[in-house]
Amino acid sequence: MAKIISPRVGTPGDEFDEDAAAAAGINVQALIDGGFISTSKTAKPAKTKDTSTEE
Amino acid sequence: MATSTVLSNPVVTVNSVDISDQVTSAIFHQNVTELRATAFGDVSEKYVAGLGEYSVELECYQSFAATETWATLKALVGTTTTVTVKPASGAASATNPVLTLTGAFLAELPTNFSLGALTTASVVFHGGTYSEVTSA
Numbered sequence: 001m002a003k004i005i006s007p008r009v010g011t012p013g014d015e016f017d018e019d020a021a022a023a024a025g026i027n028v029q030a031l032i033d034g035g036f037i038s039t040s041k042t043a044k045p046a047k048t049k050d051t052s053t054e055e
Numbered sequence: 056m057a058t059s060t061v062l063s064n065p066v067v068t069v070n071s072v073d074i075s076d077q078v079t080s081a082i083f084h085q086n087v088t089e090l091r092a093t094a095f096g097d098v099s100e101k102y103v104a105g106l107g108e109y110s111v112e113l114e115c116y117q118s119f120a121a122t123e124t125w126a127t128l129k130a131l132v133g134t135t136t137t138v139t140v141k142p143a144s145g146a147a148s149a150t151n152p153v154l155t156l157t158g159a160f161l162a163e164l165p166t167n168f169s170l171g172a173l174t175t176a177s178v179v180f181h182g183g184t185y186s187e188v189t190s191a
């Protein structure tokens with residue numbers, strides 16, 4: 001689910017239903033490219049292997 | 056006599072983006088191709104309805120600021136989108152219908168730079184499916 005950034009699309013911070021928008025003929029990629037909505041997700045921290053050889 | 060007065064305050068969205076404050080003119084064309092159906096024995100021309108053909112013409116100020124006209128339109132050139140025009144800002148109703156064109160194609164984005172004048176863009180969205188929403 002995307003988030004609204006621009007008040008021209010809705011209330012900033014609200015969720016934007018990309019699937020419903022696409023079904024209504026909205027070009028979702030154009031909204032992302034124009035900076036109106038964001039699909040950025042919080043990245044999971046990378047798993048690191050403990051390679052320490054100290055004892 | 057019941058009349059409907061619209062004081063040039065429509066709401067225009069392009070690709071779900073409300074650009075009403077940048078638009079100075081919106082013309083929603085609804086046409087149906089007329090097919091000649093006159094035959095022997097007729098004494099006058101007759102026509103039947105062919106394909107529907109719809110388009111929306113928008114005159115806009117061309118703002119290059121973030122999330123303004125340029126940002127709204129530039130990524131739509133060569134693609135289809137949805138355009139809506141509503142007479143006033145209230146909820147959709149029988150007296151405030153949302154004229155909607157879904158799947159309308161934007162072929163070009165002409166931007167007019169003129170000395171001493173605000174930069175403008177005249178765009179035409181062609182084709183698509185027309186519908187009229189009369190409830191929120």
